[in-house]
Amino acid sequence: MDSFILFIGLVAAGTTSASFFPQVVKVMKTKSTKDISLGMFSLMTFGVLCWLIYGILRKDPAVIAANVVTIVLSGIILFYKIRYS
Amino acid sequence: MDSFILFIGLVAAGTTSASFFPQVVKVMKTKSTKDISLGMFSLMTFGVLCWLIYGILRKDPAVIAANVVTIVLSGIILFYKIRYS
Numbered sequence: 001m002d003s004f005i006l007f008i009g010l011v012a013a014g015t016t017s018a019s020f021f022p023q024v025v026k027v028m029k030t031k032s033t034k035d036i037s038l039g040m041f042s043l044m045t046f047g048v049l050c051w052l053i054y055g056i057l058r059k060d061p062a063v064i065a066a067n068v069v070t071i072v073l074s075g076i077i078l079f080y081k082i083r084y085s
Numbered sequence: 086m087d088s089f090i091l092f093i094g095l096v097a098a099g100t101t102s103a104s105f106f107p108q109v110v111k112v113m114k115t116k117s118t119k120d121i122s123l124g125m126f127s128l129m130t131f132g133v134l135c136w137l138i139y140g141i142l143r144k145d146p147a148v149i150a151a152n153v154v155t156i157v158l159s160g161i162i163l164f165y166k167i168r169y170s
Contacts (some may be wrong), residue, residue: 002142009139015132019110035120039107047100054094057087 013066020073027080034085041078048074098151105158112165119170126163133159 027033048071055063112118133156140148 001090003136005139005142008135012132012135012139015128018134019125020129020130026110026120026122026125032120035111035115035117037108037111040104040111041148043100043104043107047097047104050093050097050100054097056091057090057093 016068017066024073024076027077031084033081036081038081041074041081045074045078102151102155109158109161114163116169118166121166123166126159126166130159132165
């Protein structure tokens with residue numbers, strides 16, 4: 001694969017996984033989750049779990065790594081949403 | 086590829102993309118975005134744009150389709166966050 005395409009893919013995976021981090025910090029600081037959708041983070045956490053299983057079945061270390069990080073972050077947001085609403 | 090693995094991948098892609106939809110409905114209804122992280126949806130929209138470019142460069146119709154849907158939904162949430170906060 002062209003190394004530019006690989007670079008774009010790595011930026012894409014890194015950015016979408018990292019994007020959950022500022023939301024985790026926000027819910028931990030404020031403990032306010034009124035505007036956050038329970039549906040979004042339930043579906044997201046389930047979907048990321050499916051990505052993780054997919055990565056394990058395909059033995060794809062990049063997919064596994066990105067989704068291990070994401071499921072933890074998405075799971076924390078879901079936990080705060082359920083706990084504080 | 087094993088058809089079970091393909092099925093898990095399709096469920097994963099469908100669920101993570103669809104997860105944005107309930108959040109879009111919520112911000113449109115309430116116009117309240119205080120608890121939503123600007124950082125999350127800025128990074129997410131940028132990251133999904135990178136996924137879309139990656140899909141186009143790799144000529145991968147599944148990656149393109151999933152990320153066209155997601156960038157629209159994530160972009161709407163980002164727009165509401167900027168507009169109503």
